[in-house]
Amino acid sequence: MSRVCFFKGMMRKLPTVLLAAGLLLVVYLSGQPRPPPHLGDRPILPRPGFLKALFKAQLGLVTDYFWILTINRVGSARSVSDYRDVYYYADLTTDLDPRFAKVYTFAGITIPIHMGREQYANVKESSTILRKGMANTPEDKRIHFQLAYNLMFFERRYQEAAVIIEELAREPGAPEWYSGLATRLYAQAGEFETSLGLAQTLRDSAEDEETRTYYERRVNEILQERLLQQLDEALQHHKARTGQLPGSLEALVSAGDLSELPGDPLGGKLFLGDDGRAYSTATRFRLGIIYNEKTSDGERLVPKPMDAKNHESPQP
DSSP, X not given: OHHHHHHHHHHHHHHHHHHHHHHXXXXXXXXXXXXXXXXXXXXXXXXXXXXXXXXXXXXXXXXXXXXXXXXXXXXXXXXXXHHHHHHHHHHHHHHHOTTOHHHHHHHHHHSOEEEETTEEESHHHHHHHHHHHHHXXXXXXXXXXXXXXXXXXXXXXXXXXHHHHHHHHTSTTOOTHHHHHHHHHHHHTTOHHHHHHHHHHHHHTOSSHHHHHHHHHHHHHHHHHHHHHHHHHHHHHHHHHHSSOOSSSHXXXXXXXXXXXXXXXXXXOEEEOTTSOXXXXXXXXXXXXXXXXXXXXXXXXXXXXXXXXXXXXXXX
């Protein structure tokens, strides 16, 4: 009987205990944000299930608080691990509100850190939060494009990026250059048949002569890049066999690495570049992605695709 009374007494006190715990947590959370304690390489943060149960009626307020902490963590970040912490804050914030689209793009853009020589840290965390955003807010196409950007420039996974950009290109009101970028990425991935088929489809369905001419050139650029990559392979085969690169592309023929030097689909003259790759006088750049590593003072510089037709601004 006494045990039953004790149990009933504890049940009556339970709401008071929970309220006290909640008030203590509110006091803790209302203090000035400071670096959290870590367990291994990740910060110790509350479990989302616990926060949802304890602050069911104030969940929006708690979510906003952790969103502010996410921003604060960026402002105080000084190292790779500090920026990696941003992922965990953003992950918790979007667990509390999976539809909080801004968090995904903010964290996805902020987390990667340039280490120099085209090497980036925290790329996995950045792509993970962006994939989570695509799943929870599929209508926000900015998240899709940012993930494609990660795949293009950080991970070199060109085919996956091309699939995303091609899907975005089908959206109403999508920029026209999306389609051109998709063909470029497929070519970069070596998916020449896919790239060629997409470019030919865009050429044949063009509603004006200017667009048709653009994609006709893109078809020839893809054919040119396929040819140049074949020449690159012949150059590397020659180097592996002889220990050095030939003096010219013509030397590949005399050495037996090629039966003949093919013609350029764009009508240019093919030549051997200083970097040991094949090029054409018909285009300033090959059909690929050009990377700018960093500024002179070490700051991160956003890499941009560049097109031979316009050397000063990003083009597909």
